[in-house]
Amino acid sequence: MIRATTAALAAALLAVPALAYEPLVEKQVFEAESFTTQGGSEIAGLRLGWEAYGTLNEARDNVILITHYFSGNSHAAGRYTEDGARGYWDSIIGSGKPIDTDRFYVVSMDTPVNLGAHLPDVTTTGPATTNPATGEPWGMDFPILTIRDFVETQRMLLDSLGVEKLHAVMGASMGALQAYEWGAAYPGRVGRVIPVIGSGWADGDLIAWLNIWGAPIRLDPNWNGGDYYGGEPPLAGLAEALKIVTLHAQSAEWSNGVFGRAWADDGADPAASFDNLYRIEAVLDGAGMGRAKTSDANHFLYLAKANQLFYAGHGDSLYAGLLAIDAPVLVIHTDEDLVFPGNAVRETASIIRSDGTPVTVVELEGTRGHLDGVLGIAQAGAAIRAFLEN
Amino acid sequence: MIRATTAALAAALLAVPALAYEPLVEKQVFEAESFTTQGGSEIAGLRLGWEAYGTLNEARDNVILITHYFSGNSHAAGRYTEDGARGYWDSIIGSGKPIDTDRFYVVSMDTPVNLGAHLPDVTTTGPATTNPATGEPWGMDFPILTIRDFVETQRMLLDSLGVEKLHAVMGASMGALQAYEWGAAYPGRVGRVIPVIGSGWADGDLIAWLNIWGAPIRLDPNWNGGDYYGGEPPLAGLAEALKIVTLHAQSAEWSNGVFGRAWADDGADPAASFDNLYRIEAVLDGAGMGRAKTSDANHFLYLAKANQLFYAGHGDSLYAGLLAIDAPVLVIHTDEDLVFPGNAVRETASIIRSDGTPVTVVELEGTRGHLDGVLGIAQAGAAIRAFLEN
Known part of the structure; x- marks a missing residue:
């Protein structure tokens, strides 16, 4: 007993310094006087948050860019404060981790x-931020952006850091689209591409579902054609939209395995009233409303549009951008994915591979569907580490 | 040439009488002074439409009951008028057809x-119809119904016809739930059960999606808590709800294969405006709005609730009702089904089979997902014919 206690104490003592020595992450802001979209519109006063982990070497050739998913942001790893939340891919990014x-x-x-x-x-720029020309929020007058526009903002940041070529670019879901786009738009500036749970274009099915995702926002009278800043935001519609995303990004193994037919409240039989919910309904309601408060409804619609518009390269043909990718590609996905199904991801891999570009495909196991690309990424840790070495 | 023309003419002449001799279907109305729901509420003045094909024999033992799907009605076969639309399962119901x-x-x-x-x-009774006690539409004061309540209305009709035992009961999707429920609730009154594209209970995933289906209605300000009769109905919300159902009941083979990334209007690039849609979006919008005009939003919510509440038998345990089924069962489904996935259907079949009840499973091929249970049912024609013979 004493030994066990001592061992536990020693482990605790060892653990504390390990946490204490980890440097805190500093969120920074990149600013550009002007940004011209691929569609030809100009956005004055672009401001975007960014963060970094590790140290830029003298040759500036040790950079890995992480591009985030639909509902994500730059916080991929580490913590901003001692008791802050860790970034979404903290399991693979850090000292000694696969992305070392x-x-x-x-x-x-x-x-x-x-x-x-x-x-x-x-920190972002979009419909919710001020249009310098009017002093009012942009609302739906903000220009439509594409995934390529996202890539351009990242390129500008990297240019400002003097980084000519990325060791790798990696992202999940919408982040995977940006990773493909980097490989297609800048084949000479990308050493490796790691798209996770994403395919090389938005197909008809994804276009349709993205329309469904956004519909509740447009139905909420508070949305008011996107003009709600200064008034009541369309929280109910946004919460419903986020509910759909939440369910779509999961899997039946989750909804059935964790919740099944359980009631939200014991004694409140769903058969007795429309107010009595099943637990899965209450959980989705809570998740939707919880995220709606810090999200912006117009931004949701702009992101949905950017995803619908995506095909790698945005060029003259559907496949040209994928064929333009020259860097080796490590595709990570799961067959339980409802958003980017396995066959679409495998078809993407085949097209990139068709002209001789090396492509490795790693399949994740799990019960969380699309989300396993975030929650279960550590499974691919060894493959990522090896891919980054080569 | 003359021969070919003669042959074509002969074929045309042969075709015309065949159509002309087919008896037209007469829609009838079943009325009951009172109906007590499983939840204990009373509905005065129940009125439900029904129709029949073929002739009731003297023993009254040649009856096959067809139970309809979520957005369907009694019109399973034949035509009401010479130029009217054929019922949804006309390919298998009729003279000489599998359901002969x-x-x-x-x-x-x-x-x-x-x-x-x-x-x-x-003809139906529900929130949109008049509550005799108030002289006003029921609205959301209408009692919550279950699939078992639907079965009870059918039992009352059959009782009125003097039919003691069904030769078979068959239905697709929500109709399959009714078929399972018939087998569970009245094992002595059902000779055969043919559930098509449906499983033995609503699992957590289906419960969640049914919540998502109904959400746009609740968001539409015209819904007004279900009190919209005499005012503007919540058509926009109902249309969005029907869009989700439409997409969910299809498959990616449809949305990608038929529409892909095609634009709704040539020259109206979706990248240029939020008003410019992809074709799949415009098709879903059209389908949703087209059906919304003849549908009722509150009825949609009551149907969603009935489906959420379903587990065969509605008894003390999830499996008891399925185990109560004694009649042979022919399960017809497709693995491309997003609403009732193949594993849920096969699990249902296994549970029914586990106590010795004969179960046959037939899988449909097709590119329309869940809808193949309606559009592709003829594939199972021989299996249905043989099953009805035994």
Whole structure:
């Protein structure tokens, strides 16, 4: 007993310094006087948050760019404060981890039209921010952006850091689209591409579902055609939209395995009243409303549009951008994914591979569907580490 | 050439009488002074439409009951008028067809809270119809119904026809739930059960999606807590709800194969404006709004609730009702089904089979997902014919 206690104490003592020595992450802001979109519109006063882990080497060639998913932001790893939340891929990014910050300088940036526009740690430019020309929020007058525009904001940040070529670019879901786009748009500036749970274009099915995702926002009378700043935001519609995303990004193994037919409240039989819910309904309601408060409804619609518009390269043909990718590609996905199904991801891999580009495909196991690309990424840790070495 | 023309003419002449001799279907109305729901509420003045194909024999033992799906009604076969639309399963119901009306008397009935409450050929009782106690539409004061309540209305109709035992009961989707429920609730009154594209209970995933389906209605300010009769109905919300159902009941093979990334209007690039849609979006919008005009939003919510509440038998345990089924079961489904996935259907089949009840499973091929249970049912024609013979 004494031994066990001593061992536990020693482990605790060892653990504390390990945490204490980990440097805190500093969120920074990248500013550009002007940004011209691919569609030809100009955005004055672009401001986007970013953060980095590790140290930029003298040759500036040890950079790995992490691009974030639809509802995500730059916070991929580490913590802003001692008791703050760890970034979403903290399991693979850090000292000694597969994306080893002892070796790599890992950069991650908030996209424009970031969903979490009202989160204190997010800095973004979009409908919710002020149009310098009017002094009012842009609303739906903000230009439509594409995934390529997101890539351009990252390129500008990297240019400002003097980084010519990325060791790798990696992202999940919408982040995977940005990773493909980097490989297609800048084949000479990307050493490796790691798209996770994403395919090379938005197909008809994804376009349709993205329309469904956004519909509740447009139905909420508070949305008011996007003009709600200064009034009541369309929280109910946004919460419903986020509910759909939440369910779509999960799997039946989750909804059935964790919740099944359980009631939200014992004694409140769903058969007795429309107010009595099943637990899965209450959980989705809570998740939707919880995230709605820090999200922006117009930003949601702009992100949905950017995803619908995506095909790698945005060129003259659907496949040209994928064929333009020259860097080796490590595709990570799961067959339980409802958003980017396995066959779409495998088809993407085949097209990239068809002209001789090396492509490795790693399949994740799990019960969380699309989300396993975030929650279960550590499974691919060894493959990522090896891919980054080569 | 003359021969070919003669042959074509002969074929045309042969075709015309075949159509002309087919008896037209007469829609009838079943009325009951009172109906007590499983929840203990009383509905005065129940009125439900029904129709039949074939002739009831003297022994009254040649009856096959067809139970309809979520957005369906009693019109399973034949035509009401010479140029009217054929019923949804006309390919398998009729003279000489797998469900042979030369031999069987095929009965089909509108459910209460039928979605198509405002279709001229549908007669139903629900929130949109008048509560005799108040002289006003019931609205959300209408009692919550279950799939078992639907079965009870059918039992009352069959009782009125002097039918003691069904040769078979068959239905697709929500109709499959009714078929399971018939087998569970009245094992002595059902000779055969044919559930198509449906499983033995609503699992957590289906419960969640049914919540998502109904959300747009609740968001539409015209819904007004269900009190919209006499005012503007919540058409926009109902149309969005029907869009989700439409997409969910299809498959990616449809949305990608038929539409892909095509634009709704040539020259109206979706990248240029939020008003410019992809074709799949415009098709879903059209389908949703087209059906919304003849549907009722409250009825939609009552149907969603009935589906959420379903587990065969509605008894003390999830499996008891399925184990109560004694009649042979022919399960027809497709693995491309997003609403009732293949594993849920196969699990249902295994549970029914576990106590010795004969179960046959037939899998449909197709590119339309859940809808193949309606559109592709003819594939199972031989299996259905043989099953009905035994």
